[in-house]
């Protein structure tokens with residue numbers, strides 16, 4: 001098969017050896033892990049970084065005079081710089097450590113409360129994750145601003161002409177994901193950012209689903225805020241970052257009060273610490289931040305262009321094979337998409353397909369994927385979603401397609 005020649009240059013078999021979990025069996029079969037859009041697996045290099053932290057220099061940061069504390073602080077701040085370089089942020093203090101994408105979005109949504117008034121408009125896209133809808137609805141409730149929605153079409157692409165109609169002097173904020181987790185659509189965010197800025201609106205991009213596949217350059221994009229989670233890109237859960245332009249981060253009020261985020265405290269009043277500490281109250285996920293840095297080292301070692309090219313081959317192969325199955329309906333056929341396939345088979349419930357696949361050792365997600373508006377648009381309760389990573393193989397896709405066929409036979 002032609003794809004194997006190119007796949008070989010990617011050395012997927014060598015890469016798989018870095019992931020201990022890929023050796024395990026599930027229900028008597030070797031695991032096929034196709035739920036990467038929910039969380040990715042963790043390479044030994046990242047597991048080692050976590051073990052090294054707890055084995056050798058576990059200490060609280062920015063506080064102690066002792067050596068361990070200084071070592072932990074140095075490693076944590078080095079991780080911040082790695083992340084800064086990865087996303088090409090101009091300054092290290094524009095990278096705020098968070099507990100993940102959801103936290104980053106809430107931080108910005110909460111911070112904007114004081115900047116919006118009744119009659120202002122905030123624009124979201126029709127294909128957002130719930131974590132990029134609910135905080136903005138809450139913001140609108142607090143401020144009286146109106147939520148407007150960029151619609152999408154049957155292919156799962158945003159309708160650009162409608163977006164342009166929504167842009168007016170009333171538009172203050174635009175929120176859009178870089179890649180849809182439910183459909184895999186890659187949105188033209190650079191253009192969206194330019195057009196939004198032209199009417200004076202700030203833009204937050206949810207990069208959670210893009211970051212594992214596409215290396216975003218926040219300066220080139222000229223994005224105001226960009227949020228990601230480490231656990232979707234080979235890092236641990238419970239850590240992520242918010243990139244914010246310095247001028248915005250200076251303007252926004254702190255999100256939480258506590259230790260680390262202050263300069264001076266008295267009962268008469270408190271002055272806040274400078275960036276990034278203003279937004280990092282309390283003891284952070286120190287080990288998680290360091291491990292996030294290790295995850296970026298690992299992925300950059302493989303190369304994001306190489307990762308994207310290989311995953312694209314997996315996507316094309318799986319799409320072609322699935323389409324051979326009668327009654328197959330794939331949701332999300334955007335011209336540009338990441339390796340996510342959401343589908344249903346006529347007459348069958350996604351949950352039943354997912355359950356039978358699990359019996360064969362194949363992990364997929366079923367349900368609304370935290371994107372109910374997308375499901376409502378297609379008038380379905382949910383889909384089966386298979387999402388691929390660079391450590392997946394064509395053989396695994398073969399097993400998956402056979403599994404879907406078998407499930408179909410059993411259920412019909």
Ligand SMILES: *Cc1c(COP(=O)(O)O)cnc(C)c1O
Nearest residue numbers: 100101102129131181208209229
């Ligand atoms: C996973 C995901 C989120 C939420 O990330 P958390 O790590 O759960 O905070 C938000 N948006 C998109 C597009 C996602 O894929």
